[in-house]
Amino acid sequence: MEKYxxxxxxxxxxxxxxxxxxxxxxxxxxxxxxxEWWADQQEYFKNGYHIIQMDLAGHGKSDSSRQEWISSRYADDIKAVADAVNSQKIILVGHSMSGAYVLEASLQIPQVKALVLIDTLKNLDESFTEEQAEQIMFTHYRNDFKYAVEHFLPQYLFAEKTPDKVKSRLQHEFLQNEPEKAINVLRPLYTTDFRKIAEQVRIPVIAINSDASPTDLEANRKYLKDYDYTTITEVGHYPMLEKPEEFNSILDGVLKKLTSAGNA
Structure with missing residues (x-):
């Protein structure tokens, strides 16, 4: 059911x-x-869980007229949905940039009992500054967004075995956005020190990470008190789209671990 x-x-x-x-x-x-990035997960988990798929502001069918693109606004988007669904036991699943925002949102939503991070925040001691993001990414996006999406980003987002249909789909979706909007909606990730937020998180956090880049367990446990991760192999940055069946099986195990431990 579609809601707002x-x-x-x-x-x-x-x-x-x-x-x-x-x-x-x-x-x-x-x-x-x-x-729609979560369509396979919705189908797989709908019989055992209350499922919510949401669009952050600036994405999908949500409004894009936000004037202040900062991380706390994204956290507020998540809180608005959590408040609307009125559940007493919530697990937030955040992919990529949203991994940072679910950390922040969890501090505002007492009903959140655990977090699942998808291929994100692999080393909280390594983070781009806004200046680095401007130099390495944003300049490319402004100069030639189509070229950046088709030739620059794939080396970071896709693996050797990422299905061509996934690559084509994502690149098509990315190119529906104007370059400046694409920059604005991403910028908050590089203007906030999420280590300070992570230090306040007291609920369990489990990540499902691609093996395309390493995860630093010790670094993350300096900030997140209850952090662990599992790896899905031979995928890029979008495991839920690249290997949905295997991803669902892994996520199923993670959710059962979190719920059986009394967290949700």
């Missing part, structure tokens, strides 16, 4: 609601993503 709620700055936030269960899973996409 209003974020703290008046943005209309789109989400889809389905399934049934005592625990609500809220799936939040990464940069330039949308609710």
């Amino acid at each position: 709620t209003i974020s703290s700055d008046g943005q209309k936030i789109h989400y889809q609601e389905s399934g049934s269960g005592n625990t609500t899973i809220i799936f939040i996409h990464g940069w330039l993503g949308n609710t």
Whole structure:
């Protein structure tokens, strides 16, 4: 069922609601993503969980007129949806840039009992500054966004075995955005020190990370008190799209571990 709620700055936030269960899973996409990135997970988990797929502001069917693109606004988007669904047991699943925002949102939503991070925040001691992001990425996007999407980004986002249909789909979706908008919606990731936020998180955090780049367990445990991760192999940055069946099996195990431990 398609629904909308209003974020703290008046943005209309789109989400889809389905399934049934005592625990609500809220799936939040990464940069330039949308609710449909989680279609396979919705189908797989709907019989055991209350499923929410949401579009952050600037993405999908949510409003894009936000004036202040900062991390706390994204956290407010997530909180607005969590408040709207009125569940007492929530697990937030955040992919890519949204991994940072679910950390922040969890501090505002007491009903959130655990977090699942998807291929993100692999080493909290390594983070880009806004200046580095400007130099390495944003300049490319402004100069020739189509070229950046088709030739620059693939080396970071895709693996050797990423299916061509996944690459084509994502590149097509990315290119529906104007370069400046693509930069604005990503910029908050590089203007916030998420280590300070991570230090305040007291709930369990489990990551499902691609083997395309390493995860530094010790570095992350300096900030997140209850952090662990598992690896999915031979995928790029989009494991839920690249290997949905294997990803669902891994996520199923993660959710069962979190719920059986009494966290949700």
